[in-house]
Amino acid sequence: MMIKYRVREVAKDLDIPNKDVLDTLSKYFPEPKKYMTALEENELDVVFETFTQQRSVDNLDAYFAERGGSAVPAVQPAPAPAAAAKPAQQQKTAQPRGEKRGNGAAQNQNRPQQRQQAAPQQQKPAQPQNAPQGSQQPVVVTEVREPVRRVIDTRSSNVNIDRYNEKYDRLADQKVKTDNVVTKQKFTNRNQQRRGNQRRGKRETEAERLNRIAQERKAKHITIEIPEEITVGDFALRLKVSAPEVIKKLMGLGVFASINDMIDFDTAVLIADEFHAKVEKEVVVTIEEQIIDDSEDNEENLVSRAPVVVVMGHVDHGKTSVLDAIRHSNVTEGEAGGITQHIGAYRVKVGDRDVTFLDTPGHAAFTTMRARGAQVTDIAVLVVAADDGIMPQTVEAINHAKAAGVSIIVAINKMDKPSADPDRVKQQLTEYSLVPEEWGGDTPCIPVSAVTKAGLDDLLEMIILTADMLELKANPDRAAKGTVIEARLDRGMGPIATVLVQNGTLHSGDTIVAGTTVGRVRSMMDDKGRRVQEAGPSVPVEITGLGDVPVGGDIFNVVSDERLARELVEQRLSEQKEQQFNAQTKVTLDNLFDQMKEGDMKELKIIVKADVQGSVEAVRQSLEKLSNEEVRVNIIHGAVGAVSESDVMLANASNAIIVGFNVRPDPVAEENAKRDGVDMRLYRIIYDCIEEIESAMKGMLAPKYREVGLGKAECRETYKITNVGMVIGGHVTSGKITRNAQIRVVRDGIIVADDKIGSLRRFKDDVKEVAEGYDCGITLEKFSDIKQGDILEAYEMEEYRD
Incomplete structure (x- = not known):
């Protein structure tokens, strides 16, 4: 295959425009060509033949005469103008052929000289032709020559084009690409680039690189961002210095830290100043901040919203009846009787206003929501029967509503009964810091009757009035x-x-x-x-x-x-x-003193449950007297009866402790207390409770005992020896067996006995302990029904104090 020879290179060698070559090719070949097209051998033959014929001469005598006359003296008489014209013209055309026929090496060496001579020759035309007749001015032959044009002699069959361009000589030595072989394109990788850079100059050492960075840092202060805490290694990477340098600066400040230790933001600022760097606090954007819009609403975007009301009270005081009466009396006739309570909440029209009621079973769901940090309701309607007065569940409802910080409206129900006594109910409410408005307080008390529907409109109007006072607003034009x-x-x-x-x-x-x-x-x-x-x-x-x-x-x-x-x-x-795996975070009497020292606990909240009301009041007064400067005892709820599920919910939501006297928790409450980590203490003597809580506040709880495992041994054989009893031939599989340890015998995963070691021997000698991997003989004090394969777990009880 021939070396690629493009149109522009052919035109350059023939000293003709590209267009002439393209026009010649278009006459003989149908495919259109461009000036960068590589020509094949047959196309090159056509081009060379065409332009050779165009530039052919009839006689080469003038050319040979010129070459033969090079030995004559340089100064000759000037020929006549008419006689010199024709040889000069023939000389112009014939001279390149002679160069072609001459030595190729000499031609390549003389070509730059010829090009330098061509410039002055173009400025002054041939003087012998224009000289006047009879002039005796000498003529130098070399100055008579016209500008040299490179002409290729194509009369020979073998044209060696490679000599006209050195790059083709280099390409000829490389691997020639054939039609049926596909070669991959090679990209210079980084290793080659590095090798090339190493050849160019000396490689920069690490010390030189660090010095260069230090100089650049001094010239131009860099700014880095770091979080509240960062490791020394990461800090050094951001500063673009080595970790030992940072550690050295830290030691200068009196901080001894390794490369993996954490340093705070203030320390990082001081160290960065030593390296002429500025530090900015890194802003960490969490996923919640990216996808959840928690921006504050502008006042102009807020509109009034309906109040959310929850109805609470004792189960027998008509809470459900009041809800049904409100719901059925405030719907159209077409909907009356046909309403299905699909969900646990519904809306009621009061004039042109809407009110949302939550249908919660008691106050369990209400408390659960608040325990999760959800402030759902705005107003709490407390239903109290006029004939029964305040009941234990009513007190719980009051405490829940107070803890949630919602507005309380008291609905005194069953006013249609002859035994109704609303003044007695108001008197009882004052005992729980709910003073009626008629008595100068701020708690509305509305007498209602779910049977006769009397007072329901007043209750709804009071709900609307309370909502107006709260100025409830929301922005409907944002993500929900x-x-x-x-x-x-x-x-x-x-x-x-x-x-x-x-x-x-x-x-x-x-x-x-x-x-x-x-x-x-x-x-x-x-x-x-x-x-x-x-x-x-x-x-x-x-x-x-x-x-x-x-x-x-x-x-x-x-x-x-x-x-x-x-x-x-x-x-x-x-x-x-x-x-779930972290340490317990709930307040217990055991960790109360530690939290007090850390400043986490300023108030001890207690829920008191007892069998009689007198005990509740006595305990309340006794515990409140324990308050001191460091911690204040706050009885958030006290009632009569067993510890219920709602008590555990309230304790979980308020981070409180449950104290019970002569009462037991029901199964659901006990299970929830274990699940939520609520501390529940049950007593039979009031002084024990007071002393324990006082000791907890002073960090003086009595020591406790816990089990510490020592080791395990497997029964490999049993021997019955007279006057000794059953001897266990055991092998210690883990830990160690000590003579004073207690032994738990486990058979198939079931504990069959719990005894103490009577004697421990190795061979014939009594020993204090046997380590793992050794055999030993063991006798127990009481248990003798031992079998092969039983596991003996050795442990001891350790006294500890939190």
Whole structure:
């Protein structure tokens, strides 16, 4: 295959324009050519033949005469103008041929000289032709020559084009590409670049690089960002210095830290100043900040919203009757009797205003939501029977409402009964810091009757008035945020959650995150069972489309990115698992003193339950007297009866301790207390309670005992020896067996005996202990029904003090 010879190179060698070559090729070949097209051998033959014929001469005598006359003297008489014209013209054309026929090496050496001579020759034309006749001026032959043009002699069959360009000589030595072989394109990698750089100059050492960076830093201060805490190694990388330099500066400040130790932001600022660097605090943007909009609303965007009301009270005081009466008396006739309570919340029209009621069973859900940090309700309606007065569950409801910080409206129900005594109820309310408005207080007391529906309108008007005083507002033009009221798993529809929108507007199709659950809203139904497309503030709806069943009280947010939302849920699940393995964070009498020293605990909240009311008051007064400058005892709830589930919920929500006298917790409450980590102390003597709490406050709890495992041994053989009894031939598998240890005999995972070691021998000698991997003989003090394969666990009881 020939070396690539392009059109522009042919034109350059022939000293003709590119267009002439292209026109010649277009006459004989149909394919259009460009000036960068590589020509084949047959095409080159046509071009060379064509231009050779165009430049052919009839006679070469003048050329040979010129070459032969080079030996004559340089000065000759000038020929006549007419006679010299024709030889000069023939000389112009014939001279390049002679150069071609001459020595190629000499030609390449003389070519730069010829090009230098061509410039002055172009400026002054041939003087012998223009000289006047009869002039005796000598003529130098070399000055008569015209500008040299490179002409290729194509009369020979073999044209060696390689000599005209050195790069073709280099290409000829390389691997020739054939049609059926595909070669890969080679890219220069970094190693080759490094090798090339090493050849160019001396490689920069690490010390030189650090010195250069230090000089650049002095010339131009760099700025780095670091978080609140950072390791010494990472800090050195950001400063672009070595870790030993940073450690050296730290030692100068009196801080001894290794490369993996953490330093705070202030220390980092001081160290960075030594290296002429400025430090800015790194802003860490969490996933929640990226996808959840927690910005404050402007006043001009806020509009009034409906109040959220929860009805609480004793189970027999007509709470459900009041709810039903309010619901049925405030709907149109066409809807009366046909309403189905689909969800645990509903809306009631009061004139042109809406009121949202939460239908909670007692106050359990109310407390659960508050324990999760959800402030759902605005107003609490406390239903008290006029004939019964304040009951234990009523007191619990009062304490829950006070702890939540919501407005309380008392509805004195059953006013239609002859034994109704509203003044007695008001008197009892004052004992719990609820002073009626008629008596100069701020607690509205509305007499109502669920049977005759008397006073219900006054109750609703008071709810509206209280809501106006609270100035409840929300921004409907933003992403929705609210609380999960309740949730369940439906066999056909999957997870279904009842949510209350507290701010913004929830639309069908929105992606929401509720606690550790994420999903997209597929459908929404209101309290009337109608499908809706959006829900504004204070509107309860039932939604489907979540991936899992959320927990009541979870906060839900509409997010912008579903992928990031799923990452957020994964993070929350991981945090939950970590919290389960972390140390107990609930307040107990054991860790109370430590929290007091750390400044975490300024108030000890206690829930008191007793068998009689007199005990409750006595304990309340005795415990409140224990308050001192460091900690204040606050009895947040005291009532008669067993420790119930609601007590555990209140203690969990308020971080309180439950103290019981002559009472026991019910099974559900006991299970919840273990699950939530609520400390529950039960006593039979009041002085024991006072002394223990006082000791806890002073950090003087009595020492306790705990079990410390020593080792395990396996029974390999048994021997019955007279006057000794059953001897166990054992092999210590782990730990050690000591003579004074207690032994627990385990057979098939079941403890069959708990005894003490009578004697411990190795061969014939009594020993104090036997280490792992050795055999020994053991006798027990009481238990003798030992069998091969039994496991003997050695342990001892250790006294400890927190």
